[in-house]
Each structure stands twice: as C-alpha cells, then as structure tokens.
Amino acid sequence: MFSKFSLRKKKHDFPLVRVDDRLFHGQVIVGWAQALQLERLILACDRILNEPALKQTLLSVIPPDIEGNIFNLETAAQKWRKGELNHDRTMLILEHPVDALKLLRFGAPVKTLTLGGLHFREEREQFLPYIFLSQWDRAALREIAQAGVTISCQDLPATKPVPYNP
C-alpha cells in the first residue's frame, strides 16, 4: 500500500492536469488532494462560468486548507504561461478532452494529461471501467498526443496508470 510519504516522494509535474467530468468531487478533494497534499485545485471550464449557482456550489466543496479557483480556459492557459500555476501543489481539472485541446491551443504548456473519469453518455464507448470515449473525445486526444503530450488513465493515486495511445 502507498503511504502518503511514498506518494509525495514520487515525482509529479505540477500542475497535474486531470480530465474528470465530475469536476470537483470525492475522488479529487479526498482521494487526490489528501494523498498528494495538494494546495490548489483549479477548474478550467467555460460552461460552468455560465452557471453561477453551480460555480458557487463547486467552490464550496473545496477543503478550507486548499485554494480553489474556477477560470475560463483562456484565462487558465494565460496564467499557466505566466508561471502562476506551477509553483505550488496544484491540480488543474478539465471537463473533457475537447477542453484539454482548447487549453493547449490557448498556449498552455501541457506535457502530461491524465484521464481520471469520463462517464457513460450515449455517444461514448467504454475504454476502461472509468473511461468512456466518444469519437470527438478520441479525435481531441489524438491531436493532443500529436502535440507531444503524454496521455495516461488513472482514477486514483493508488491505482496503476494505464497508458493511452490514440
């Protein structure tokens, strides 16, 4: 079993970039944030910014010792380029692969991308028990990989990452 210490020793590039269509939720705020002692959780998502009630609720679930932010994709990419996201233990969440591609196109220097949770929808097919992909998801991931980003799947810190080769 991983101890907190061994996980902390493991090398991670910050910010960690995670695709998860439950956004801020149990696996993130308990599973990852506690194991890796995250200090900042950022959701980069244009959709949520049009839903003020949902935005407020999502920010309200961030534990008090963690800074939580919700930015639009362009702002998140700008902040990352300026070096504002990589100097603390930060996880950046994206709702789906198309948003990850948009973030990359806005100039974010993404090197690795983790698919953490993409749930069933009519247009999606199962890839792993916690990853379902549509043709649009796959097309976006192909383009992201072509830009030199390493993509893997991992739902929780203690589970083994599965490489994704589009």
Added chain:
Amino acid sequence: MIHALIVTHGDLGAELLRVVESLLGPQEAVEVLSNKGKDLEGLCDLVDAHVPSGEEAILFVDFCGGSPFVACRRTSGDKRECTVISGVNLPMLTSFFTKRTKMPLSQLLQTIRDDAVRGIQLSSE
C-alpha cells in the same frame, strides 16, 4: 407530506432505505438515486427530474463534497421548497420518516440533524 430524495455514491442510498424499511415498514414519497456511472451534468439532470415540483422535499446526500452533494445543491438553489442535508445516516432517516407528518419543514430539518448527530456516540465516553 414532505418528500424525501436520497442521493448517494453507489448503492448506499438504496441499502439505507432497505434497512430503514426493515425497521419501520414500507415508506411513501421517497426516491433513491445513485451517482453510479454519471458525470456531473448527467447527475444534475437526473436530480432535477426527480425533485417534486411545488412540493416540500428534503434531499439527503452522503457527504459534503461528492457529486451527489454538488448536484443537489445546484437544484435546491433554484427551488426554495427543497433543502439539502449531508451526512445521511440511519438515525437521520428513521427520525425523518417517523416525524415528517408531525412538524413543519424548518423544525423537521433541525430535528433530524440533531437526531443524526445524537446517533454518533463513543463507547469510551
């Protein structure tokens, strides 16, 4: 009658209701939803579709911070007659089902929270 919607991770809600009904007998005006296999948007739509419109309702969720909590809070933000309570446990539900016809919603909410907390005891105290 005040409605109950129990929204949890996995089968927790269904099992809680099953045990409650084994203690109190069958209950009406109660529904159970799970986040199993759902993204946040899908769960929000599901909760929206199951909250009775125009009726008083309590949305029970398992913990503050999970997707059931987020989805229910989003719905309750739009509907004044429903309230979300987190940390659902057996004492909270038995309290709710035995007292929901005996007091107004605001008083019921305080009562079921107190009963839920009172159900947590240390053997060393």
